[in-house]
Amino acid sequence: MAEAQPTEGTARYRFFNHAACEFYPCHDMPPEDLNCLFCFCPLYALGPACGGAYRYVGEHRDIKDCSACTLPHRRENYDYLMSRYAEIQKLAAPPAADA
Template identity: 45%
Template sequence: MKNSHRFFRNTDCEYFPCHKTRSPERFNCLFCFCPLYFLEECGGNYVILDSGVKDCTTCLIPHTPEGYDYILGRLKERFAEIRAGSPRED
């Protein structure tokens, strides 16, 4: 897949790939930091550490070509909830 607004792979990064993957050619670096991290329930594969920090080490959602659509969909849902006056996620 070519680098585009939906997909970017930076093989020159010293951390590439930053998560274990069987398909480094499909590893998307676009969301190096996941925009869904601050959602209480992001839909990803994470654990909450004793310190309260969300550990997303095993989550690959933002690093797949399909992750772009998933993340934008979740953000649109959350923005719609905010506009509708839903309580904030803490």
């Protein structure tokens, strides 16, 4: 049996716009495309491997600045973000027991 593919009308879980947020809009992009679902980007923890537009700032260049990145906020990137969760899960895994 083929799995039903979500459509714009049935996949509401893929997009959320929070226009009442005190920080809205947080990025310069069309409001109808600004997806707030991943407000705090889950890819942040992947550092340079996140795939987004970032830069390191600060005296020691140790602060990741993602303010110019719209990757997690674009409606079409939901599947990309979800495809990266295995990498994030590895980062969050408990340390292996000492043998």
